[in-house]
Amino acid sequence: MRRYALAAVAGCCAIAVGAAAVLYLDPFASSGPGVAERVEKTEERYSRRLIETWERAAEESVDLALLASPGVQGASRTREVRELVVGRGDTLMHLLLRAGVPRNQAAGAIEAIRKVYDPRRIVPGRKLVVTYLAGDPALEDRNIVLREIKLDTGPGKAVAVEGRAAGFRARRVETPTELRLVRASGKISSSLYHATKKAAMPPAIFVQLVRIYSWDVDFQREIREGDSFDAAWESRYTPEGALVDHGKMVYGSLTLSGKRLELYRFESRRGTDYFDKKGAGARKPLLRTPIDGARLSSGYGKRRHPILGYTKMHRGVDFAARPGTPIFAAGDGRVAYAGRKGTFGIYMRIRHNERYQTAYAHMRAIRRGVRRGTRVTQGQVIGYVGSTGRSTGPHLHYEILVNGHQVNPMRVAMTPQLRLKGEDLAAFHVFRGSLERRLAQIGTSGFVKVSSR
Numbered sequence: 001m002r003r004y005a006l007a008a009v010a011g012c013c014a015i016a017v018g019a020a021a022v023l024y025l026d027p028f029a030s031s032g033p034g035v036a037e038r039v040e041k042t043e044e045r046y047s048r049r050l051i052e053t054w055e056r057a058a059e060e061s062v063d064l065a066l067l068a069s070p071g072v073q074g075a076s077r078t079r080e081v082r083e084l085v086v087g088r089g090d091t092l093m094h095l096l097l098r099a100g101v102p103r104n105q106a107a108g109a110i111e112a113i114r115k116v117y118d119p120r121r122i123v124p125g126r127k128l129v130v131t132y133l134a135g136d137p138a139l140e141d142r143n144i145v146l147r148e149i150k151l152d153t154g155p156g157k158a159v160a161v162e163g164r165a166a167g168f169r170a171r172r173v174e175t176p177t178e179l180r181l182v183r184a185s186g187k188i189s190s191s192l193y194h195a196t197k198k199a200a201m202p203p204a205i206f207v208q209l210v211r212i213y214s215w216d217v218d219f220q221r222e223i224r225e226g227d228s229f230d231a232a233w234e235s236r237y238t239p240e241g242a243l244v245d246h247g248k249m250v251y252g253s254l255t256l257s258g259k260r261l262e263l264y265r266f267e268s269r270r271g272t273d274y275f276d277k278k279g280a281g282a283r284k285p286l287l288r289t290p291i292d293g294a295r296l297s298s299g300y301g302k303r304r305h306p307i308l309g310y311t312k313m314h315r316g317v318d319f320a321a322r323p324g325t326p327i328f329a330a331g332d333g334r335v336a337y338a339g340r341k342g343t344f345g346i347y348m349r350i351r352h353n354e355r356y357q358t359a360y361a362h363m364r365a366i367r368r369g370v371r372r373g374t375r376v377t378q379g380q381v382i383g384y385v386g387s388t389g390r391s392t393g394p395h396l397h398y399e400i401l402v403n404g405h406q407v408n409p410m411r412v413a414m415t416p417q418l419r420l421k422g423e424d425l426a427a428f429h430v431f432r433g434s435l436e437r438r439l440a441q442i443g444t445s446g447f448v449k450v451s452s453r
Contacts, residue, residue: 079147082130092119092128096149099130105146109161112168113151117159126152156236156244177236177244179450183442185230192223196231205233207292208249211379212263212274215284217254218410228255232439234450251435264432268424279420279428286356287330287378288409291319291385291396316359316399317409323364323394325385329376330358330400338372344397345389348382357404361397362389 082099092113096106113119129150135143149161150173158173186199196206209231210219217223234247250265252274263274263282274282333352341347344361348370351357364386376382387394400409420428441448 078134080132080134082132084128084130086122086124086126086128088124090122090124092122092151095128096130099128100134100144101130101132101146102144105144105163109146109149109163109168109170112161112170113149113159116170116172117151117153121153122151128152154244155242156238175238177238179247180235180237180447181232181250181438181442181450182235182447183230183232183439184446186228188223188227188229189225192219192229195229201231202235202246204246205231205249208233209252210292212249212252212282213254213261214287214289215282215414216261216288217256218288221410222256224257227257229253230255232442235447251439264428264435266420266428266431268418268420268428270418270424273418275418275420275428277432279425281416281418281420283378283417284414285331285352285417286358286400286412286414287328289319290328290330290358290360290398291321291325292328316361316397316406318395318397319385320393320395321385323385323387325396326381327360327363327383327385327396329378329380329382330398331356331378333358333376335370335372335374335376335382338366338370338374340388343390345391346383346386347389350376350382355403357401359397359399359401361399362386362391362395364388364394 084095084099086095092110093103093106096109097103101109110119129148130146131148133143133145133147146163146168148163151159153159156175156177158175159170160173161168161170184196184199184201184205186195188195192210193206196209201209209229213219230251230253231249232251233249236244236247238244248265251263253260253262255261262277264276265272265274276282329350331350331352333350333356335348336351336357337347337349339347341361346363346366347359347361348363348366349357349359360383362385363383366383367381370376370382385394385396398409399406400412401407402412438448438450
């Protein structure tokens, strides 16, 4: 039936084209006798968007012709929408076939999707919406014409496929989202980690909280029962409340033994960093703990050596951690030594400037590409925890050397790398006041809306 309707439409188009050709070849055919006027053919350039509009209009006219064609025997074509949820083991082809899409059209749509998204990455629980035109239910294939597919690929993200005269075209789609300022606080009973987990702080934000205080706080010795924390960060959500992603922490506070330490994330003309209320930067030349998730197993000073059995000066600190735990460079600098060094096992020393050096021992391995002479930056992974050399178990032995002499890493005093002044300091105070007002607006929901996009 569709073939007859298409033939009818094609016939009408042919008559129109023929009439236009007659007028073009003999412009005086219907004008009677008179002076001939010269007709010049002009070439026009049309935009792609306009051409696509014409294509859609042509498709709709074909569909209308099919509806009006007596050969369809009164059948109506309806717009139908199918919603499916991706299940375990589902493939996109199986889902489209289940929705009623003919196999050849499903294959064409999937081929278009591959240009913008790998269909093998579909995740159980995501939604698939299929829209098509369907004809007479009595027909075996119902003359189904696929119009659109929309597949959720993640919170706030989707892939859309549109059926057109020239085939299928796919594109990425970002659904509207809103930015929220989220806040969490609580008391510490056993550890900061367990307190933040109880307050529903995301692990990614907990890591940021630890890192911005890692220059000033010894998390193994200075955290006590009764201390507290407070933090706020930006997260993006869909209008339905589904989390898209977490952003940066904008405010942090630790109250340790009654002393409150507050930090604010601020963008100055010299870059973005965290600052205290007076505009002093949190970042210091060296990290006190160049490792995450470790336990301080041995401090600086005299101790009974666990292997030798006699009292010996321990000129560093030990952090017990699982084998393979990443070790970070404590500061910017250049690797002065990297390799095996006697009882230290696999060892590295970094020169940061004329005054400071740091050393890392008992590593399982040095990161590929890091060797003597390599330039490293603060927080860069330089190796992995092990138990090489004279060691009783996997741990990192960490030293800070000042003018060539080992000092206690937990007590060495370091000045901020950045301190706000002048216009930057004035702008910071304005920003801090605005942020504190927004924090005060956060009610029982735990967040306040910042913006939408």
